[in-house]
Amino acid sequence: MLWFTQIVGILILFVSSPLLWGITQTVKARIQGRHGPPVWQMYWVIAKNWRKETTAPEFSSWIFRIAPSVSMAALLAVLIMIPSSGQVPIGWPHDLLTVFFLLALERFWIGLGGLDSAGTFGGLGSSRTSTIGTGIEPALLAAFGVLWRVGGGSAIEPITPLLKASPGGTIAWSLAAVSFALLLLAELGRMPVDNPDTHLELTMIHEATILESNGRLLALSQLAMTLKLTVVMALGWVIMGPHFGSSWPNLTLLLIELAFTSVALGWIESRLTKLRYFQLPAYLSIAAGIGLLGFLLASGGFNL
Amino acid sequence: MTTTWKHQNQLHKDSGHELLTLTANRRGKLTSVWLDPDDHRQSFLDLDLVDGSFPSLAASLPETAWDEREIHDLFGYIPLGHPDPRPLIRTPRWPKDFLPLRSAQLSPGWLEVEPDLPALQVEGDGVTIMKVGPTHAGIIESGHFVFSIIGENVLHLDAHLFQNHRGIEALLEGKTVGEVSPLVTRICAADSVSNQTNWASAVEQLAGFIPSERLLLNRIILLEAERVLSHLNDLAQIPAGVGYQVAHQRALAMKELWQRGLQSLFGHRFLFETVHPGSAVSAPADAVSEIVHAVRRHWVPWRQVVMGHHGFTNRMRGVGTTPLDQVIRMGAQGVTSRAAGKEFDARQSIPWYGEVFEGPVIRTSGDVLARFELRLDEVEASLRIIEKAARMTYKTPFQDQPFTVPEDIDGRAVAFSESPHGLNVHDVSLSQGRVSRYHVRAATYRNWPLVAQTVAGNAVADFPLINKSFELCYSCTDR
Numbered sequence: 161m162l163w164f165t166q167i168v169g170i171l172i173l174f175v176s177s178p179l180l181w182g183i184t185q186t187v188k189a190r191i192q193g194r195h196g197p198p199v200w201q202m203y204w205v206i207a208k209n210w211r212k213e214t215t216a217p218e219f220s221s222w223i224f225r226i227a228p229s230v231s232m233a234a235l236l237a238v239l240i241m242i243p244s245s246g247q248v249p250i251g252w253p254h255d256l257l258t259v260f261f262l263l264a265l266e267r268f269w270i271g272l273g274g275l276d277s278a279g280t281f282g283g284l285g286s287s288r289t290s291t292i293g294t295g296i297e298p299a300l301l302a303a304f305g306v307l308w309r310v311g312g313g314s315a316i317e318p319i320t321p322l323l324k325a326s327p328g329g330t331i332a333w334s335l336a337a338v339s340f341a342l343l344l345l346a347e348l349g350r351m352p353v354d355n356p357d358t359h360l361e362l363t364m365i366h367e368a369t370i371l372e373s374n375g376r377l378l379a380l381s382q383l384a385m386t387l388k389l390t391v392v393m394a395l396g397w398v399i400m401g402p403h404f405g406s407s408w409p410n411l412t413l414l415l416i417e418l419a420f421t422s423v424a425l426g427w428i429e430s431r432l433t434k435l436r437y438f439q440l441p442a443y444l445s446i447a448a449g450i451g452l453l454g455f456l457l458a459s460g461g462f463n464l
Numbered sequence: 465m466t467t468t469w470k471h472q473n474q475l476h477k478d479s480g481h482e483l484l485t486l487t488a489n490r491r492g493k494l495t496s497v498w499l500d501p502d503d504h505r506q507s508f509l510d511l512d513l514v515d516g517s518f519p520s521l522a523a524s525l526p527e528t529a530w531d532e533r534e535i536h537d538l539f540g541y542i543p544l545g546h547p548d549p550r551p552l553i554r555t556p557r558w559p560k561d562f563l564p565l566r567s568a569q570l571s572p573g574w575l576e577v578e579p580d581l582p583a584l585q586v587e588g589d590g591v592t593i594m595k596v597g598p599t600h601a602g603i604i605e606s607g608h609f610v611f612s613i614i615g616e617n618v619l620h621l622d623a624h625l626f627q628n629h630r631g632i633e634a635l636l637e638g639k640t641v642g643e644v645s646p647l648v649t650r651i652c653a654a655d656s657v658s659n660q661t662n663w664a665s666a667v668e669q670l671a672g673f674i675p676s677e678r679l680l681l682n683r684i685i686l687l688e689a690e691r692v693l694s695h696l697n698d699l700a701q702i703p704a705g706v707g708y709q710v711a712h713q714r715a716l717a718m719k720e721l722w723q724r725g726l727q728s729l730f731g732h733r734f735l736f737e738t739v740h741p742g743s744a745v746s747a748p749a750d751a752v753s754e755i756v757h758a759v760r761r762h763w764v765p766w767r768q769v770v771m772g773h774h775g776f777t778n779r780m781r782g783v784g785t786t787p788l789d790q791v792i793r794m795g796a797q798g799v800t801s802r803a804a805g806k807e808f809d810a811r812q813s814i815p816w817y818g819e820v821f822e823g824p825v826i827r828t829s830g831d832v833l834a835r836f837e838l839r840l841d842e843v844e845a846s847l848r849i850i851e852k853a854a855r856m857t858y859k860t861p862f863q864d865q866p867f868t869v870p871e872d873i874d875g876r877a878v879a880f881s882e883s884p885h886g887l888n889v890h891d892v893s894l895s896q897g898r899v900s901r902y903h904v905r906a907a908t909y910r911n912w913p914l915v916a917q918t919v920a921g922n923a924v925a926d927f928p929l930i931n932k933s934f935e936l937c938y939s940c941t942d943r
Contacts, residue, residue: 192710433776437925
């Protein structure tokens with residue numbers, strides 16, 4: 161039964177990720193006073209690009225061609241580990257640190273692919289992705305550290321049931337949640353860090369790294385982009401969100417939470433402008449600082 | 465002779481005159497025309513070429529650098545001592561003997577060579593050369609930008625415009641007065657009315673025709689309507705540069721509303737062919753103020769939201785700053801120059817604007833924010849001017865003024881107006897009822913070199929924002 165719900169959960173999350181992307185886009189369009197494309201648009205875009213011919217820049221190598229697949233694989237590995245219905249039937253490597261390194265691997269390969277595209281914009285995008293990555297990683301570690309201290313281990317499992325007994329843990333949990341929310345925007349290349357909708361190649365971060373991709377490479381990159389959105393949001397909700405005892409209500413709850421987050425993301429993005437590139441370290445330091453504060457609090461004897 | 469040319473031009477610049485045009489003709493003569501902003505008088509300075517060359521002014525008057533390069537490319541006259549004698553308009557694909565404004569017959573031909581001109585680049589460790597364009601990701605005109613960057617900082621920008629030279633000046637030569645309007649209207653869609661008005665004023669001046677007050681009021685309404693249209697577009701583009709999509713889309717909606725209004729009032733969304741020598745399209749004052757009110761209903765809340773957005777205003781502050789002395793040195797015009805504190809608006813120097821014009825809007829900080837706020841205030845001022853002029857048309861009697869162009873119309877007139885981008889000048893020579901030389905000097909021509917200078921020292925990622933705050937059109941520059 162555990163295996164069955166887990167597999168259903170994985171499939172649902174995987175299939176619904178372009179839809180969640182579409183929800184955010186639709187919310188943004190409506191706030192701007194536009195109709196916008198249909199919610200399903202991302203499916204058609206991915207399918208269209210998948211059917212197209214794939215070419216690569218003259219001076220690129222095999223790295224450029226496998227980069228989207230590697231980042232896709234890393235995200236799929238994270239997806240498998242997410243206890244979408246509350247529990248995961250597997251033991252090791254079902255671990256927060258593994259997730260951390262898989263996300264780092266994904267970012268690293270996106271950067272490599274951008275560099276290997278042999279274009280100036282790809283290089284610029286890689287440089288920016290890596291720079292932001294160095295800010296994201298300590299902050300993410302701090303947030304995971306809180307979960308580790310509060311949850312008493314680095315396994316990916318809901319920590320909210322453990323909070324009832326500990327007021328200090330609740331504060332630490334709130335700090336971790338805030339830090340994670342700030343990181344989510346940076347990790348997913350959302351406003352105010354990056355603008356996923358821009359056509360201005362000079363301001364791009366994530367988009368610049370896949371600027372030279374087309375055909376299947378582009379389709380894979382886009383699918384990975386939507387999957388990352390789902391995976392990171394699901395990770396946050398499963399660990400830090402509310403939790404039921406049995407599996408099916410948990411899965412339903414997760415889907416509602418994801419839809420809600422997509423709407424919220426669209427709303428937040430419409431309210432913000434992009435930060436100056438040189439102000440991003442400050443933004444990420446705030447996220448890291450909040451996470452670290454939570455970690456210190458959780459380490460100071462409040463843990464269970 | 466040579467020293468007087470340099471000396472006289474320098475003297476005019478130093479005494480605060482505005483350079484209207486610097487151009488040549490095929491008879492081997494160079495002329496510069498300066499405008500005295502106080503008494504609105506124009507002074508003409510002439511220079512005869514010696515051995516097909518002339519002394520360059522560019523070293524001491526950098527605003528003439530492009531004019532002289534253009535004269536070299538189109539006439540083949542050589543500016544002696546020019547600090548940057550690279551081709552400006554010529555592409556390597558033009559045959560050597562192809563001089564569009566000098567050759568009697570244009571030799572057709574197109575060499576099969578690389579189109580790129582040599583670019584100024586910074587060399588050294590860690591410097592990356594980034595080429596952008598000429599085809600861009602957005603729906604904009606063609607411009608090739610060669611950035612020398614180190615990390616995220618721009619060290620130098622070499623802008624190669626003139627990718628779509630249409631040869632309008634050469635096309636206009638030999639045309640009769642009646643054939644000019646359709647071409648002049650289409651020099652640029654953003655400054656169309658300004659171009660049409662210049663042409664009409666030049667012809668009327670040469671024909672000795674005095675336009676009635678009502679005709680001039682109608683022209684003022686059209687000129688200001690064009691300014692509102694262009695500024696609304698620019699105000700929509702600046703938020704897009706920092707991803708503020710809500711402000712971007714809402715402003716575009718206002719622009720669309722305005723354009724539909726223009727279509728219903730004057731018959732064209734871009735106001736093409738609305739001003740002709742001796743006439744201008746007019747609309748009933750009630751209908752005009754109705755459209756103005758319709759836009760204001762969206763404008764007032766939009767302005768409040770945008771200027772109340774801390775993230776947005778903070779993003780514009782201190783970015784892309786142009787100091788006043790540089791603005792004056794480069795002869796910059798329009799929004800760019802007034803945002804840095806230069807108190808010049810060509811409308812001051814156009815007598816028929818009269819009391820309708822409230823005086824120039826000035827900001828002093830010279831950054832993106834100043835240019836944004838300046839446009840906000842100018843839109844409101846233009847809307848007020850439109851309403852005022854529309855009311856005044858009621859009071860002025862309608863006179864039927866038949867205008868016929870004299871068969872033998874002859875002479876030279878320099879007409880100018882304040883286009884949405886700044887001082888826009890037409891230098892028109894007619895002989896025996898036909899155009900013998902037509903020179904267009906758009907405001908953007910003066911401002912482009914300044915954009916390149918401003919960007920150096922800023923972050924690469926801020927270039928779109930800075931560029932959009934200037935929002936210069938390419939087609940006025942590259943006629």
